[in-house]
Amino acid sequence: MADRTTRSTPPPPPQWAELPTDCLVHVFRRLDLDELASAAPLVCRGWRRAAADPSLWRALDLRRDHLARFMPWGALAGALARLHGVHRFTLAGFLRLCVARAAGTVADLALPPLLSSSSSSSPSELDHVAAECPALRRLALPELSPSDDARLPSLVPRWRRLTHLELDSKPSSFPAVAAALALHCPDLAVLRVTSGSVKPEDAAAMAASSPLRGRLRSLCLDRCYLPRQELFAILAGCGGAAPLREFTARWCVGFDDKDEEVLARGAAIERFDIGGSRLLDEPDGDATNGDDYCDSSYVDVI
Amino acid sequence: MATGSGAAAAAADAEEKESGSRMITLTSNEGKAFVVTEASARQSATIRSMVDDGGCVDKGFPLPNVDSKTLARVIQYCDEHGNKEAHTVDERAALAKFDKDFIAELDADKAFLYDVTMAANYLHIQGLFALTTQCIADTIKGKTPEEIRTAFGIEYDLTAQDEEEIKEEDTHA
Numbered sequence: 001m002a003d004r005t006t007r008s009t010p011p012p013p014p015q016w017a018e019l020p021t022d023c024l025v026h027v028f029r030r031l032d033l034d035e036l037a038s039a040a041p042l043v044c045r046g047w048r049r050a051a052a053d054p055s056l057w058r059a060l061d062l063r064r065d066h067l068a069r070f071m072p073w074g075a076l077a078g079a080l081a082r083l084h085g086v087h088r089f090t091l092a093g094f095l096r097l098c099v100a101r102a103a104g105t106v107a108d109l110a111l112p113p114l115l116s117s118s119s120s121s122s123p124s125e126l127d128h129v130a131a132e133c134p135a136l137r138r139l140a141l142p143e144l145s146p147s148d149d150a151r152l153p154s155l156v157p158r159w160r161r162l163t164h165l166e167l168d169s170k171p172s173s174f175p176a177v178a179a180a181l182a183l184h185c186p187d188l189a190v191l192r193v194t195s196g197s198v199k200p201e202d203a204a205a206m207a208a209s210s211p212l213r214g215r216l217r218s219l220c221l222d223r224c225y226l227p228r229q230e231l232f233a234i235l236a237g238c239g240g241a242a243p244l245r246e247f248t249a250r251w252c253v254g255f256d257d258k259d260e261e262v263l264a265r266g267a268a269i270e271r272f273d274i275g276g277s278r279l280l281d282e283p284d285g286d287a288t289n290g291d292d293y294c295d296s297s298y299v300d301v302i
Numbered sequence: 303m304a305t306g307s308g309a310a311a312a313a314a315d316a317e318e319k320e321s322g323s324r325m326i327t328l329t330s331n332e333g334k335a336f337v338v339t340e341a342s343a344r345q346s347a348t349i350r351s352m353v354d355d356g357g358c359v360d361k362g363f364p365l366p367n368v369d370s371k372t373l374a375r376v377i378q379y380c381d382e383h384g385n386k387e388a389h390t391v392d393e394r395a396a397l398a399k400f401d402k403d404f405i406a407e408l409d410a411d412k413a414f415l416y417d418v419t420m421a422a423n424y425l426h427i428q429g430l431f432a433l434t435t436q437c438i439a440d441t442i443k444g445k446t447p448e449e450i451r452t453a454f455g456i457e458y459d460l461t462a463q464d465e466e467e468i469k470e471e472d473t474h475a
Contacts, residue, residue: 015416016454030439042447044456
């Protein structure tokens with residue numbers, strides 16, 4: 001544009017405050033949640049209006065960089081503390097803010113560890129999520145506090161649209177959770193449990209004859225302690241009326257990934273992957289303390 | 303193609319459409335006419351649907367919301383993406399390079415970036431709109447509200463009441 005190069009030192013006209021809300025929402029979609037929470041609404045009234053659009057808060061991945069963000073020295077905590085004189089800005093506070101902005105429309109939520117282990121009398125973050133996020137489709141939960149673990153089965157009925165559930169650690173209330181999922185979440189298709197010890201009652205809750213399995217298309221038990229016997233209980237009767245399309249139990253302890261009988265029982269499943277699983281948790285040369293069941297090699301380190 | 307006088311005519315029409323040889327006139331709000339290939343004009347979903355609805359191709363399309371300077375720049379983008387192939391790795395790399403240079407120029411002139419963003423939104427040119435909104439988002443990233451206001455020349459208009467509300471909603475946890 002050779003004809004207008006005279007516009008060299010532009011004191012930008014006041015148009016940016018007027019950018020239509022729908023345009024701004026498209027811009028804000030490209031920001032991280034913390035920028036959306038801590039910077040955009042404080043720019044001007046128009047931007048505040050756009051940043052409050054619930055559609056921007058439907059997918060909340062609070063796992064990404066959560067340590068850097070929510071530790072007291074983190075950038076987000078610092079920014080919010082400066083702006084609002086808030087002493088500490090916690091994950092709990094940020095979660096509440098995001099959930100409030102979404103106005104009941106959160107569809108996708110991933111929570112990091114460090115959920116405050118609140119006393120059983122005060123409502124926890126998990127209760128808050130259950131009360132305020134009825135439209136959840138995908139939910140990923142960290143290892144739960146004992147009180148949240150006990151409460152989980154009673155919260156599941158709030159999430160009737162759930163399709164994916166990911167549990168970083170198998171809760172001890174798992175059989176009750178499975179029963180609630182089967183009863184209240186007709187669209188549930190994917191269940192992932194990625195650490196913990198699978199006990200006979202857990203295996204029974206996931207067996208082909210269980211109500212839960214009628215729903216599941218994909219089941220992942222990677223990194224669990226999964227004895228061969230429990231694995232067989234889960235695999236028994238595979239390929240029935242509502243066949244599982246995908247089953248993975250990678251890097252497990254309790255059976256061997258070359259065990260021919262295990263492979264034979266999984267053969268009916270479209271995608272069957274047990275790579276990296278071992279019968280025993282041998283110390284691979286590293287100095288472990290010999291506590292087989294609590295070896296850090298199959299506990300996710302954050 | 304409802305009024306086509308037979309399969310042959312329709313086929314010829316389709317062929318013409320495919321080659322993008324038909325020319326379309328776009329008129330800025332200052333009355334300046336720009337003649338572009340149909341392939342270029344079809345980058346705009348707004349114009350594409352008007353053309354497909356059997357519209358007024360001959361009369362051209364007046365664009366009352368777009369000035370000449372902005373339209374010229376938008377057409378530059380549409381020509382590049384509409385008239386050139388992007389099948390080989392080299393061709394795609396050339397387009398990516400074009401986009402990079404194109405947005406770098408706009409980034410240096412925020413007022414013009416605003417005009418092009420508004421035009422891309424109005425004309426529904428998806429690729430261009432993605433390019434400009436990403437550029438705006440990149441400008442916002444890592445800045446304090448004050449720095450953002452400076453970058454875009456925005457005046458602070460939050461009232462004491464707004465500030466109080468923000469403070470409340472951020473701290474009620």
